[in-house]
Amino acid sequence: MVLILSQSLMAGAQGAPKSFADLADRISPSVVNITTSTTVAGRTGPQGIVPEGSPFEDFFREFQDRNGGGGDRPRRSSALGSGFVISEDGFVVTNNHVIDGADEIQVEFFEGFELPAELVGTDPNTDIALLKVSADVPLKFVNFGDSDTARVGDWVMAMGNPLGQGFSVSAGIVSARNRALSGTYDDYIQTDAAINRGNSGGPLFNMAGDVIGVNTAILSPNGGSIGIGFSMASNVVVRVVNQLKEFGETRRGWLGVRIQDVTDDVAEAMGLETVAGALVTDVPDGPAKDAGMEAGDVITSFDGREVEDTRGLVRQVGNTEVGKTVRVVVLREGATETLRVTLGRREEAEGTMPAAQDDPQAEEDPAELEILGMTLSPVTEAVREDLNLDDTVKGLVVVSVDEASEAFEKGLRENDVITEAGQSAVLSLGDLQDRIDDAEEAGRKSLLLLVRRGGDPRFVALSLGD
Incomplete structure (x- = not known):
């Protein structure tokens, strides 16, 4: 008896419901079953059953036709899913993958009646679809919570x-x-x-x-x-x-930068006090570039909210109204700057490749240098042609990487191009050595490199040793 009582009191303290029946009765009329129908093109013959040209090909084709399986006839494919009504005038929410590619969408209600649905719009990024049905009476619906x-x-x-x-x-x-x-x-x-x-x-x-x-x-x-x-x-x-x-479509905000998380070694190499924010690796033509943002900036605040990491920033930007001018706080060379950025639209920018940064003309420097676990050489015209690099890409190409080195461990590979070191352009092997010397004089234990592979930039921090 004591055990039963104590369990009962514990359940009550935790708010466990005695039954879900009342809640189910109240909300069931707003939940729907969704059936979709899709036309699938048929095969032109009994492929996969007998080899093409086989003497049995005609026999199997006649067999399929007699059994209603004519290979060249379109077939109807159906799928099942769920959804729920969010307004009395018939808006219904479901997953995009439930209705993707459907020719017909049928919505079955808890009371037993069915209605055809029209597709209002979809968002594959969140797998959400919005449907609309027309009913003679107001439909029962549910509300969104926080x-x-x-x-x-x-x-x-x-x-x-x-x-x-x-x-x-x-x-x-x-x-x-x-x-x-x-x-x-x-x-x-x-x-x-x-x-x-x-x-x-x-x-x-x-x-x-x-x-x-x-x-x-x-x-x-x-x-x-x-x-x-x-x-x-x-x-x-x-x-x-x-x-x-x-x-009828999504309209997400677009900042126009490529970013990566600030790691412990990156923070140390840049002299940052905290491991937070989003490190800008590239700024193609777009809103951020127009506002003066630069590669190497660390975004710490967006529209009045602190930025913890790249995932958080992407969501903040995407949830912000297109065309809104926001304040973006960045750390640049140890100082804080506030930029005003008018956001573009993400969907219009999708697929746009970032432009390579414009660097001063590099001098010819054919020598190789083994440093930081890599063998490096300047990007010459011959190298540019061999690697199919854009004319604007300048820096040092990785000829080889010692597999036992920290550089290899952190993902640097042959044919990567190092365009910056210590947040300054490197056009020659001498430039890289200068950046290393500057970092050591400043008491830094690591050096921040901007590395490009196939046009995609990322920052990598490498230890300078003892």
Whole structure:
């Protein structure tokens, strides 16, 4: 009796619900099953069954035709998923991968009726799609909650159409927050509420009945639920949905820089007091360049918010209105500068390659030098032609790398091009030696190199030794 009582008191203290039934009754009418239909082109013959030209080819073609499997006829392929209604006039949220490529989309409601849906817009970056159905009566809907208030350990409930079994409910807790899977704008809530195939696009509810996530993915070795599911956070979804409603597409802010995280060795090489911010590796033509940003700047604040790392900055910029002028604080050569940047649109800039930096004309210097675990040589016209480098790329080419060196360990390889050292251009082997001497005189233990490979720049800090 004592044990039972203590367990009961503990459950009450933790806020465990006695039942999820009332909540399920209230929100079920707003959750929908989604069925898609897609036309798949048929094969022109019995390929894969008999070799082309075989005497049995006609026999198998006739056999397929008699059994309704004419290889050259288009086939209809269907898929199942979940979704939820967010307004009485029929807007429905689901996953992009549920409806991707669909010719027809049918939405089945909890009460048993079905309606055809039109696609309003999609965002592959967050795997969100917005649909619209037309009904004769106002539809029951659910509201989005604030996903930032969800805490690890909070109870949550998932609803959807797992494995095509129809409307189904599962419950669990928030297992983790701010998970990143593979996307630039990922912000997933991890939950142990059972999520299976067919749950994609369905809602994850808090105990107030508000949607705090859209069930999107599972981690599983066998395709079934093992208690590791991921829901895209509602605060990300709301911004996407609002833009899809207004524009039929997303419009994310674009700063126009390439960046990397500030690591311990990079911070030491640059003389930074804290390991935080986003290190600018390249500034192609765009908003940041127009505002005076430079490679080697460390972005510490964006639009009044501190920048912890590159992932945080990308999300901050993407969530900011296109055309807005923001204050960006950078560290440059030990001093703080504030730049005013008018953001462009990310979608318009996608696929734009950053321009190489313009450096002064390099002098011919055919000698090689073994230093910092590498054999280096100036970028000559012959090297430029051999490596197919742009005319504006100047610096030192890596001829070879000692596999036992720190340079090799940190990813430097043959044919990489070093364009800067100590945040200054290097056009000759003498320039690099000068940068090393300057760093040693300043008491630095490492030297920051800007390395380009295939046009992609990144900073690498190498120890200078004792």
